[in-house]
Amino acid sequence: MSYSVPDFDPSLKGALPADFEWGYATAAAQVEGAWNKDGKGVSIWDTWCHEEPSRIKDASTNEDAVRSYDFYKEDVARMKEYGVTAYRFSLAWSRLIPLGGKDDPVNEMGVDYYNKLIDELLAHHITPFVTLFHWDIPQELEDRYGGMLDKDKYTPDFVRYAHVCFERFGDRVKNWITYNEPGVYTLAGYAAGVHAPGRSSYREKNDQGDSTTEPFIVAHTELVSHGYVCDLYKREFQPSQNGTIMITLHGNWSEPWDKDEPKDVQAAERANEFEIAWFADPLYGKGEVDYPASMREQLDDRLPKFTEEEKRLIRNSSEFYGMNSYTAFYVKNRGDQPADINDHKGNVEILDTNKAGENRGLESDTPWLRTAEWGWAKLLRWIWNRYQTPIFITENGTTAKGEHDWKPKSPGDILEDPHRIDFYKRYLTAVAQASKEGVVIKSYFGWTFTDNWEWTAGFTDRFGATWVDFDSPEKTRYAKRSAYFLKDFFGHIIQK
Numbered sequence: 001m002s003y004s005v006p007d008f009d010p011s012l013k014g015a016l017p018a019d020f021e022w023g024y025a026t027a028a029a030q031v032e033g034a035w036n037k038d039g040k041g042v043s044i045w046d047t048w049c050h051e052e053p054s055r056i057k058d059a060s061t062n063e064d065a066v067r068s069y070d071f072y073k074e075d076v077a078r079m080k081e082y083g084v085t086a087y088r089f090s091l092a093w094s095r096l097i098p099l100g101g102k103d104d105p106v107n108e109m110g111v112d113y114y115n116k117l118i119d120e121l122l123a124h125h126i127t128p129f130v131t132l133f134h135w136d137i138p139q140e141l142e143d144r145y146g147g148m149l150d151k152d153k154y155t156p157d158f159v160r161y162a163h164v165c166f167e168r169f170g171d172r173v174k175n176w177i178t179y180n181e182p183g184v185y186t187l188a189g190y191a192a193g194v195h196a197p198g199r200s201s202y203r204e205k206n207d208q209g210d211s212t213t214e215p216f217i218v219a220h221t222e223l224v225s226h227g228y229v230c231d232l233y234k235r236e237f238q239p240s241q242n243g244t245i246m247i248t249l250h251g252n253w254s255e256p257w258d259k260d261e262p263k264d265v266q267a268a269e270r271a272n273e274f275e276i277a278w279f280a281d282p283l284y285g286k287g288e289v290d291y292p293a294s295m296r297e298q299l300d301d302r303l304p305k306f307t308e309e310e311k312r313l314i315r316n317s318s319e320f321y322g323m324n325s326y327t328a329f330y331v332k333n334r335g336d337q338p339a340d341i342n343d344h345k346g347n348v349e350i351l352d353t354n355k356a357g358e359n360r361g362l363e364s365d366t367p368w369l370r371t372a373e374w375g376w377a378k379l380l381r382w383i384w385n386r387y388q389t390p391i392f393i394t395e396n397g398t399t400a401k402g403e404h405d406w407k408p409k410s411p412g413d414i415l416e417d418p419h420r421i422d423f424y425k426r427y428l429t430a431v432a433q434a435s436k437e438g439v440v441i442k443s444y445f446g447w448t449f450t451d452n453w454e455w456t457a458g459f460t461d462r463f464g465a466t467w468v469d470f471d472s473p474e475k476t477r478y479a480k481r482s483a484y485f486l487k488d489f490f491g492h493i494i495q496k
């Protein structure tokens with residue numbers, strides 16, 4: 001797909017408010033590299049990829065990733081060229097506090113790196129959005145007490161880490177995110193056991209863990225520790241620093257397989273509740289602070305209970321709704337059989353086509369991800385109607401087939417990526433339309449700035465707006481056409 005600015009839909013012109021922020025999102029473990037440089041401690045992802053290469057699709061490690069630690073200045077200059085107004089990145093806890101704990105020393109070289117990055121962004125008039133936790137807990141805390149499985153030991157450590165960040169960076173950082181996708185951290189790490197720290201009930205895969213209980217315990221720890229960190233920020237830092245704090249939740253839309261079958265309609269709603277309302281109801285819901293009734297019904301006392309203090313801390317702690325979403329699925333009720341003990345999705349079957357044979361969307365280079373802007377449009381309204389909280393879209397994007405084989409012909413060569421342009425155009429058109437209808441949306445961050453180290457996919461999933469030559473020592477960057485499309489399209493849909 002090629003595009004031409006004069007052809008952009010005139011009805012979308014200026015659909016988004018003038019203060020709308022847009023840019024790209026990244027995560028420390030996926031881009032920084034310098035995994036053991038300048039005093040950085042070991043995180044669970046460092047351990048996970050070094051211990052057993054077969055856990056990562058291409059047996060790679062994140063030792064160098066894309067070396068954004070070394071090339072942050074060039075990266076910021078490139079972002080400026082792409083026209084962004086904001087950049088969302090995460091801090092590596094083990095770079096700042098190598099051992100992680102509340103009484104452990106701060107690594108000044110780590111502080112220095114993030115100070116330089118923040119200052120570089122501000123010098124280019126790019127607003128930093130900073131995530132405290134994007135899945136890379138210090139290994140030491142895992143070894144000391146099992147990380148998030150021990151809420152009472154973990155919470156003071158996370159609160160102290162946050163305190164250090166607010167104290168050192170809060171004079172310049174005004175947009176804080178406590179957790180990135182607490183649900184994916186817990187489901188992939190403690191239910192499926194395919195992400196660090198790699199725990200599950202499946203002994204052929206993981207030595208330890210219990211998929212029937214641990215995911216819900218860890219999720220509870222995330223909510224509670226998030227609550228304490230928001231409380232700290234609002235009491236001690238917000239009055240002088242004037243920033244905001246939120247959490248980012250994941251969520252792909254679930255659509256009934258047969259829209260005329262009430263059981264499928266209920267199943268889809270249940271799937272959305274298991275995936276999204278699991279965290280969002282306690283945070284933004286109305287009435288009693290609790291997990292959704294559909295989850296209580298299926299999981300009973302495997303779901304932890306909130307104490308009165310936790311209820312007070314969690315409800316309305318997050319000032320905005322941080323939203324990550326990529327795709328949509330069709331779901332079918334799983335007969336009337338009782339749910340499997342290892343089920344985390346609400347007892348549904350997940351499908352690529354619906355009853356009418358319609359496919360959920362165009363394939364990307366990643367099996368679970370298809371272009372499904374129709375579901376994204378529904379999700380935006382579902383979140384807005386249920387929670388009435390302004391939305392910051394903090395991640396959305398796609399891979400595209402064939403990008404591994406591309407060979408740049410010259411230093412300034414640009415990769416043509418029509419699939420990604422089409423994806424962004426459809427999703428952003430839905431954002432502009434929802435906004436015109438009154439859904440309050442305040443930001444959009446594409447995933448992601450450069451091709452990167454995609455967790456267990458290693459270097460095999462290329463999500464970037466920038467193509468990276470992973471074989472070159474400098475991880476040389478080349479723009480993809482979609483980077484310029486986004487600049488032009490936002491120029492059209494954001495009010496002047």
Ligand code: BGC
Pocket residue numbers: 027180181184250324395447454455463
């Ligand atoms: C995560 C990213 C990840 C992306 C693509 C999101 O779930 O926040 O870290 O790389 O999806 O898989």
